[in-house]
Amino acid sequence: MKNNISGKHLIEIGYSEGKILGLALEILNENFSEIEEKELLALFKKVKDYPESFLYDPVLDKLAKAMIEEANLKSDDTMKLKEGVTAYTIFGENYIEEGARNQMDIAMKLPVTAAGALMPDAHQGYGLPIGGVLATRNAIIPYGVGVDIGCRMALSIFDIPEEHYLAKEAMYKRELIAFTKFGAGQNFKGKERADHAVLENEAFKATPFLKNLHEKAWAQLGTSGGGNHFVEWGIIEFAVRDEVLNVEKGRYLALLTHSGSRGLGATIAGHYTKVAKEICKLPKEAINLAYLDLNTAEGQEYWIAMNLAGDYASACHEVIHNRLTQAIGARVLAKVENHHNFAWKEVLNGEEVIVHRKGATPAAKGVMGIIPGSMTAPGFLVRGKGEARAIHSASHGAGRQMSRTKAIQNITRSEMKAILKDHGVTLIGAGLDEAPMAYKDIHKVMAAQTDLVDVVAKFEPKMVRMADDGSRED
Template sequence: MPYEKLEIADPVLSWANHQLNPEEMRMAKNVASLPFVFKHVALMPDVHLGKGALVGSVIATKDAIIPAAVGVDIGCGMAAIKTSYTSEQLEGKLKKMRMDIESAIPVGFNENREVDKTVQNWDGWREFKHLHRGVQDLERKALRQMGSLGGGNHFLEVCVDTENQVWLMLHSGSRGVGNVMAQCHINTAKGLAKMAETNLPDPDLAYFIERSPEFQAYWHDLQWAQNYAQVNREVMMERFKKIIEKHLAGGKPSKPLISVNCHHNYAEKEVHFGEDVYVTRKGAVRAREEDYGIIPGSMGAKSFIVKGKGNAHSYCSCSHGAGRLMSRHKAKHNFTLDDLVAQTQGVECRKDEGILDEIPGAYKPIEQVMSNQADLVEVVATLKQVVCVKG
């Protein structure tokens, strides 16, 4: 489906798979009305309410950036590898695999007891002393959290594609250090806006002007956190891969047939419509021609490995998942454990109250989301999870 131009004062192009409600429309209008927004705001098919800006929005800006639009999970994204193993090799091993994954990769607020050499040797630690003073007491924690999953909708999955090939997939970001860092910069932006008496449609749209010291500090920290998130996924994927190799190949190392690692909460400097702009993807994946991306469904639905089509109107972007249909609180209120068991049938995963808010019924149907972005991406592989470990 091609985009729809929304009837509001400033340009918003929407690929949304639903009619925006008044609150979503207001949020889109607020962002589009900012004087430094370039051309238009692009809304992805999975768009839904966020803080300041809609989750599933792509915002190109000239000479300014909005820290809250990037959000607090800086560099959150996905990683996936296609293995040489087939689904037949998984038979009878799923529960033990899940237990080994849960034992090897910390989830929730947990961190690693020991730090891998790969983690210790990461170049990024040299820059830590130059990050925001608000995170200076978190270096040890950041060190121990690299290679950990986090909570909420973060997950690790063993999947099988339509050709019966086994894939490994995970979803995580920059952990506690990225969260605290983001909040520090958001608070600075809000403080500056208040001091300057800047007229904003929403306090969460406070911004930094390019060439200001605050902008430079934020941009520096943002790149660091995005790199941290990417390496975090690499470390977990390597550990994940070793567990699967132990179960399926007697520990013999294997080479991935396809490897993807992409952010979906981040900002980069890019060229669009012939101009240098800052592109903030808040719950969106870069989808230039030939870019690989990952679009997961819920824990009981299909997921998709895609290639971008380089659609200029979306700023070469696509959706980052199915998108929530209801809040976590509402999901816990509306569904029971029996519902969770029914909706995750055939998936080796926890089936307890701790993950009730992640029940598939709390998410939009992924097939509908995919049909709305046929002009943004082509599907490379369709996956179905058989093991899911939630954060």
């Protein structure tokens, strides 16, 4: 006769749904039809608890072997995300695409996440959205920093009135072309190479990996990347005297640059993202947010490398500004610099956290920053208000409203030339993917962050140089 034991009975004595349960039922029904239920359950519980004792049993060996093999299978070491999305603040909510919000939602589920915010220029990125700010507890996310580590803005304000620039545009164009290089793989050779203290940074000796990047860093020092990186002349207007910068009311020639850590930063990002993914196994939807514990050797190595890349990015801007300042024979009235694509140790709500700003400007109370528009739209010199809901941050620009592919498909060269002419802007290089129409309205973006920054001055682009083909960093 057939016994009356079901899967429910076996689950009650410790079996789980799955292949083992099915095999146990099959063996039960084929071999134990005339044994009392109580004795059978006791026997199968013993098999479950001590499978090695049944490896040579002619009937139960198959079940015992299956149990031991399952137990020896490598356990799933995929980390679990937190249930539900931790609340975060979105600034300029009406201007932000769903993809950026979805990426931020996932970032907020990381077990190490403490707080987050989306800036009004946010758009979908890789891992953390561009315009995303994420505070974590003792953990660093390489793709939360980004590929172009330490990408930054630098502004030099000169003692040259607007009229001088307008009268000497040809000279400014000549010098701009002479002292800048753009695009993936671009470098200086021989006597063209710049010297800078960053090349003596001890961090280059911290690991063999960083030591091997020294030559590339030296060759590319003072060059600019592809994509949206630029060097431009423009006119900056102070409506009132700024006491902190000691700049009088007026309109001045200024040099504005946007670039990062070149091949050095890209190589560091690629290497440590791979390391993080090997150590921190996250679910598929969060895989590009793999993080490193700062208490580990790998976490400390990345922290050293990231800070070196940030110092190097700053040095690249310094070389460009020094060369062009000397070329035009100007005196610098004030200089402001800020970086994004970086992580800082900061205190938030009384707790030390690691703040990742991927395409976001530091905006702690009193901190100066530059928020550019596009090649025809104005940029703004700002002073932070230290808004905690934004994790002391602001946007890093206008933000894209078209992907690069969409821009190339929908914008013509003649349309781009027309808008440049209307705004009186001379463009050297740049592809259609960087056309002004591909970007959000900077005025709407600024209006969405009045709680985050005060505007100190407005910068109007006049002559813009970018990579010829919109190339990316290699």
